[in-house]
Amino acid sequence: MTSPEPHGASLENTLHHGGSGTTPAARHHAGHQSWSIADHAAAVAELLQPMRSPERTEMLPLQEALGRGLVEDVRAPISLPPFANSQMDGYAVRSADVPDGGAGLRVMPAVPAGARPAALESGMAAPIMTGAMLPDGADAVVPIERAVPDRFLPHAGLGTEATVWLPPATPGTFVREAGSDVRAGETALAAGTFLGPAQLGLLAALGIPEVAVHRAVTVLLVTTGDEVVQPGQALPAGKIYDSNGTLLEAAMKQAGMEVRRAGIATDDPEALRQLLRSEGAGVDLIVTTGGVSKGAYEVVRQAMADQPADFLHVAMQPGGPQGIGTFEGRPFLGFPGNPVSCLVSFEMFLRPVLAGLFGAPAPRLPLRARLSQPLTSPENKHQVRRGTLGPDGTVALQGGESSHLMHALAGSNVLVHVPAGVGALAAGEEVEVWML
Amino acid sequence: MTSPEPHGASLENTLHHGGSGTTPAARHHAGHQSWSIADHAAAVAELLQPMRSPERTEMLPLQEALGRGLVEDVRAPISLPPFANSQMDGYAVRSADVPDGGAGLRVMPAVPAGARPAALESGMAAPIMTGAMLPDGADAVVPIERAVPDRFLPHAGLGTEATVWLPPATPGTFVREAGSDVRAGETALAAGTFLGPAQLGLLAALGIPEVAVHRAVTVLLVTTGDEVVQPGQALPAGKIYDSNGTLLEAAMKQAGMEVRRAGIATDDPEALRQLLRSEGAGVDLIVTTGGVSKGAYEVVRQAMADQPADFLHVAMQPGGPQGIGTFEGRPFLGFPGNPVSCLVSFEMFLRPVLAGLFGAPAPRLPLRARLSQPLTSPENKHQVRRGTLGPDGTVALQGGESSHLMHALAGSNVLVHVPAGVGALAAGEEVEVWML
DSSP states (O other), X not given: OOOXXXXXXXXXXXXHSSOOSOSHHHHHHTTXXXXXXXXXXXXXXXXXXXGOSGGGEEEEEGGGGTTOBBSSOEEOSSOBSSSOEESSSEEEEOGGGSOTTOEEEEEOXXXXXXXXXXXXXXXXXXXXXXXXXXXXXXXXXXXXXXXXXXXXXXXXXTTSSOEEEEOOOOTTTTEEOXXXXXXXXXXXXXXXXXXXXXXXXXXXXXXXXXXXXXXXXXXXXXXXXXXXXXXXXXXXXXXXXXXXXXHHHHHHHXXXXXXXXXXXXXXXXXXXXHHHHHHOTTOSEEEEESOXXXXXXXXXXXXXXXXXXXXXXXXXXXXXXXXXXXXXXXXXXXXXXXXXXXXXXXXXXXXXXXXXXXXXXXXXXXXXEEESSOEEOOTTSEXXXXXXXXXXXXXEXXXXXXXXXXXXXXXXXXXXEEOTTOOEEOTTOEEEEEEO | OOOOOOXXXXXXXXXXXXXXXXXXXXXXXXXXXXXXXXXXXXXXXXXXXXXXXXXXXXXXXXXXXXXXXXXXXXXXXXXXXXXXXXXXXXXXXXXXXXXXXXXXXXXXOOBOTTOOOOOOOTTEEEEEOTTOBXXXXXXXXXXXXXXXXXXXXXXXXXXXXXXXXEOOOXXXXXXXXXXXXXXXXXXEEOTTOBOOHHHHHHHHXXXXXXXXXXXXXXXXXXXXXXXXXXXXXXXXXXXXXXXXXXXXXXXXXXXXXXXXXXEEEOSOHHHHHHHHHHHOTTOSEEEEESOOSXXXXXXXXXXXXXXXXXXXXXXXXSOOXXXXXXXXXXXXXXXXXXXXXXXXXXXXXIHHHHHHHHSOSOOOOEEEEEESSOEEOOTTSEEEEEEEEOTTSEEEXXXXXXXXXXXXXXXXXXXXXXXTTOOEEOTTOEEEEEEO
């Protein structure tokens, strides 16, 4: 229990190296306006922006690039499809050879997928399999089901003197033209694209075996508080189990971060400083939980007292108290101590900023949903509630406003946004939700 | 190029060990009805059901359980919160001591979070921090902002003979009651729950350090076709790069499966059989791509000719041709050869069946969306289109119906469902979409 210390230089010193005093943080400190979610997200982006450097990129084989973000635009080195090919199992024909009423054509050697076929002579039909290259001269495919006979002869018969009757076909029918998906030279994927299965599949289809991506962001995660006990141990009266660490570590891993845990820090500021120094070596970012508010025992505020860090109150509920700055030169974010506040802090500040800077994780898709029940919200704050979005587009709130409701959070699939300026909403009114 | 062989025993032999002939597969074979998505999903579920066994579960520490599904209900061993605690930094009081008009109270020793406080005497107020245990006797908290003075005295003053003026407080104000989130003995998480950050955070809050989960499903993934070339190699005329392997491996990994790749099989059935034997040892499931349709060179059909496997046509576009059965006793699924068909097959059959059996991956949330453009669909099939869902709830289709459009798929964030029986939809009509 030490007395609160004055908390050091302000954010703009960190971010602007002796800046102009006109940053949002400075204005906030001058009391001219409240500190909004957008203000804080911008400050977090500014803090992490230097990580977006060429040194922090790497070339990875496609499978290892899953979940990362593209550094540069990728141009298509070839067209897709690379050549005109058949969309069906059937017969490749010159459409002029099958006029109205159809025609009987002689059957050429079959075209399996993967082969370069001989040119199609006039009056002939070439058995062709899905994906196989269209012979020169052919401009349409008649599906096998429409031919007479409607199945390929036993392979001994393919390419012999058999004939087939085919209905009329207009040019281009069941032909996938070269470049109809993407043309050589076009941008196939833009810089900042999140690489999921479909994006990696496209790179493979283009023949690209490896790709330049941003490195994973490494983080030291420290939960603080004399009241916090590791799960699995006995729980003395007045203490609670640490869920912040588990919750945030999992959320960060899901977002592609590499997480280092440093146990639970006590409420001794000097011990916390030692821990940040010894465990934080080499990480990109330090994230703490707890100890950032206005109580009498705020260990993170105290430990950061001589560091260029700000302790602010974002106009958001829950998750208002936030720390931001550097600890001995290393980027630092101080999240509040309640688990729901921690997750909301991560989802509102760290996750979208990482998505914006590095293309990964994938950003949350904002959706509109109708409230299944009324709610109230403090008008001067942006409220983030938890809810369950149903297939019919309605969202049911889970738990109340309070930030300790882990069970309610575990039953939710969306965050529900109630912007500042809104004091109440009726059932049936629309809100923005983010899928978790 | 070998001639098509008759393709062995039918599915019900695999699934029912000489079953009754009344399975959907049997009815399908008898030609009484078409084989629907639901029919095939049920057949896949029946094929994989034996994997849901006690031998295929394991106890894991919470962090390693991320992305797995719970084997059994988890009951709360303690209540959350474990004890009544303060929602604010402020003063714990007996509400009777602060009647209308408020009162001046003597200040007791402070209650930090984590401590067991002394009982609150009548006429006293105890400085209390957020999350700290409410002293016996106290039934309300007055936030520090509403007190006079409105900040805690320097720590030397805490617990001395100071007094504080407090406004009236009704019982329960700013108190989080014990068990208000979950009560000891209640089901905290149900069997089959997907373990994401919030669920793991809840287990940690309950003090539970490890949890019984279903083992990851291991899969041998084999892409087939003489026409297919590994990305990074030169591309001869008529050939294409293998994107199925990359696409499906990434999708399976995202879904928590452990994937073994076995390169690209040629169109030689005996070589494929050898490969499935040598590489498939120990896996839970074999998945192939390509070679399941009605063309003349269908290597997977041919390799499975003497195995209890069916090759069916699901009434779905794309992804109609499907193989299902066992290869030398090992569950087998044969997906079609086009990348979009592969992904649709995975999303319609394998992913939801795994989610249903093992609680992982998390199921796709179905949502309603309005089409931004008209579409047509074959009335006898369920069509699965790709699209981009916007925040306003409209979905724009990406690419056409064709299953080769990887670039269009890479720009999509949802699958768009057009059920069988629907031949056309106008712009503005509602469809079901699944978030990818």
